[in-house]
Amino acid sequence: MDEAGHALPVRVYYEDTDFSGFVYHASYLRFMERGRTELLRGLAGDQSDLHREAKGLVFVVRRMKIDFLKPAYMDDQLVVRTTTRVLRGASMTLSQDVRRGEEILVAAEVTVACVRDGRAVRLPDSLRDLLSPPQS
Numbered sequence: 094m095d096e097a098g099h100a101l102p103v104r105v106y107y108e109d110t111d112f113s114g115f116v117y118h119a120s121y122l123r124f125m126e127r128g129r130t131e132l133l134r135g136l137a138g139d140q141s142d143l144h145r146e147a148k149g150l151v152f153v154v155r156r157m158k159i160d161f162l163k164p165a166y167m168d169d170q171l172v173v174r175t176t177t178r179v180l181r182g183a184s185m186t187l188s189q190d191v192r193r194g195e196e197i198l199v200a201a202e203v204t205v206a207c208v209r210d211g212r213a214v215r216l217p218d219s220l221r222d223l224l225s226p227p228q229s
Contacts, residue, residue, distance in 0.1 A: 098176030
């Protein structure tokens with residue numbers, strides 16, 4: 094992962110829009126979920142493999158702060174950028190944005206907890222090393 098973070102291209106389909114023709118707000122949540130999943134896949138492989146190898150480890154969204162700045166429309170080609178900001182014992186805070194070209198449409202800060210059997214657990218060191226935020 095470089096300083097710009099992970100980038101996931103997304104095309105907007107009819108199913109992502111509401112009656113007004115704008116992208117429905119919950120669609121951005123799906124786009125960002127895919128961005129987080131692909132970030133992990135690119136660094137550590139499939140989440141199902143990680144879940145199995147780490148004996149039931151899963152990631153759950155604990156907190157999300159979102160600013161909806163501008164709308165996207167059907168057929169837009171967007172990019173979801175995901176960057177690690179802070180790693181803590183059992184959680185990480187990610188910065189995500191959804192862009193059309195250089196224009197930021199949605200900006201979010203997402204805190205994800207590492208959980209096993211319903212309890213917070215420390216991020217595995219191997220994953221922590223891969224997810225470490227870029228050094229300025």
